Amino acid sequence: MNQPKDAxxxxxxxxxxxxxxxxxxxxxxxxxxxxAHDVLQNTFLKAWxxxxxxxxxxxxxxxxxxxATNEAIxxxxxxxxxxxxxxxxxxxxxxxxxxxxxxxxxxxxxxxxQQAILQLPEKQRVVFNMRYFEEVKYKAMSEILGTSEGALxxxxxxxxxxxxxxxxxxxx
Amino acid sequence: MKPNNKxxxxxxSVPENYFATFAQEIQTKIAEDKIRTACGNTPxxxxxEDFFKNIDFKLKPKKxxxxxxxxxxxAASILLIFAISQTVFIEKQNxxxxxxxxxxxxxxxxxxxxxxxxxxxxxxxxxxxxxxxNLPVQEDADLEYLADYMALADMY
Numbered sequence: 276m277n278q279p280k281d282a283x284x285x286x287x288x289x290x291x292x293x294x295x296x297x298x299x300x301x302x303x304x305x306x307x308x309x310x311a312h313d314v315l316q317n318t319f320l321k322a323w324x325x326x327x328x329x330x331x332x333x334x335x336x337x338x339x340x341x342x343a344t345n346e347a348i349x350x351x352x353x354x355x356x357x358x359x360x361x362x363x364x365x366x367x368x369x370x371x372x373x374x375x376x377x378x379x380x381x382x383x384x385x386x387x388x389q390q391a392i393l394q395l396p397e398k399q400r401v402v403f404n405m406r407y408f409e410e411v412k413y414k415a416m417s418e419i420l421g422t423s424e425g426a427l428x429x430x431x432x433x434x435x436x437x438x439x440x441x442x443x444x445x446x447x
Numbered sequence: 448m449k450p451n452n453k454x455x456x457x458x459x460s461v462p463e464n465y466f467a468t469f470a471q472e473i474q475t476k477i478a479e480d481k482i483r484t485a486c487g488n489t490p491x492x493x494x495x496e497d498f499f500k501n502i503d504f505k506l507k508p509k510k511x512x513x514x515x516x517x518x519x520x521x522a523a524s525i526l527l528i529f530a531i532s533q534t535v536f537i538e539k540q541n542x543x544x545x546x547x548x549x550x551x552x553x554x555x556x557x558x559x560x561x562x563x564x565x566x567x568x569x570x571x572x573x574x575x576x577x578x579x580x581n582l583p584v585q586e587d588a589d590l591e592y593l594a595d596y597m598a599l600a601d602m603y
Contacts, residue, residue, distance in 0.1 A: 295499050301493050381491025388486040407479065408490050428468065432475040439478040442485060 276447040286326065290319055296336075297343045303404040304347035306369050306389065308378045314350050318343040333418060341417045348397055366393040372376060385435075391441040395434050402427055 297318060303312040303388070321342050322329075329338055351365075358365040370390045373379050379391065392400055401420065405411040413424040 290502075294502050298494075298499070299490060299492075300503075301492055306492075308492070308494060378493045379491060380493045384486045385491040389491070407482070407486055414458070424462070425468070428472065428475075432471050433480040435475050435482065439481055441532065442482065 286323055289322070289339070293336060293339050294319070297339055298406070300340065300409070301343050301347045303408060304344070304401060305351055306393075307375060307376065310350065310354075314343070314346050317350075318346045321346065337415070337418050340420075344401060344419065348401065351397070369393060387442060389436045390436070394441060395437060397420075397436075399430050399434040402430040403438070406431050408437075 294315065298311055298315050301314045301318070302308070305311050305314055317335060318339065322339055325342075328337070333341075346356075355365040358368060361368070371384060371392060379386070392403060395403060398420075402416065405416055405419075406413075413427050416422075416427050417424045422430075
């Protein structure tokens with residue numbers, strides 16, 4: 276993970292340096308571009324507000340990644356709550372929206388993969404995205420998510436097995 | 448050449464639980480590989496053109512809410528004090544104008560009542576009890592007044 280001399284960076288530089296990486300991390304959790312953009316803005320807003328509280332124990336990137344993860348999960352859960360009166364679940368709504376989304380570039384299998392990921396519990400979904408797509412090391416993941424490496428490995432194992440099963444079921 | 452019988456486990460070490468979790472990790476890798484082969488691991492998302500070039504967060508400077516709160520509290524207190532003082536002032540003014548007027552009105556009323564009944568009272572007091580029925584009472588109000596007077600006289 277890229278860890279520059281964070282303390283020397285001002286906030287504009289932080290935004291310029293990390294916005295793209297954080298965007299993709301958020302996007303994989305919330306799936307839609309507009310939602311990802313909103314969450315990214317909230318992430319930087321929170322970071323900016325808490326910049327003076329940042330003690331520098333972790334790298335800026337780890338700190339931002341943690342904020343982004345929490346913001347994305349909070350956003351997702353909020354949407355789920357708002358959708359609770361609807362007959363379909365928010366996950367179903369997202370699955371259908373992805374099919375017609377102008378900013379979704381995947382084929383049929385990739386769509387199935389995303390739909391399978393959506394069925395995972397929140398924590399497993401985050402761990403799966405970080406490990407499978409971004410190949411984040413367990414140690415770094417542990418710092419970001421505040422979970423032990425062993426628990427993360429177990430989470431990823433369960434997530435992968437579930438997705439494998441879901442994809443196989445869909446093929447049948 | 449002599450075979451090297453040195454126990455390598457004493458030279459190298461592995462992370463804790465490495466062998467205990469190894470089987471699970473291999474299973475994970477196999478399943479992961481299957482998913483990768485079927486779906487790849489490139490995120491299938493795109494963004495609007497030049498999205499990252501134009502990304503810009505206009506963050507407003509931090510507002511000093513403490514100062515705003517103090518200003519608001521002071522303004523509210525001033526308004527409250529002003530409202531209370533206005534109410535008290537208006538009440539005092541009303542009292543000032545109303546008290547003399549009321550006093551005069553009371554005096555007039557008293558005089559009027561006195562004038563109205565004095566004739567009747569004098570005649571009543573000068574007559575004996577036997578002739579009281581012959582008093583020149585003309586109205587019900589006169590009778591009521593006399594009854595009240597007599598009742599009062601009995602009391603004292």
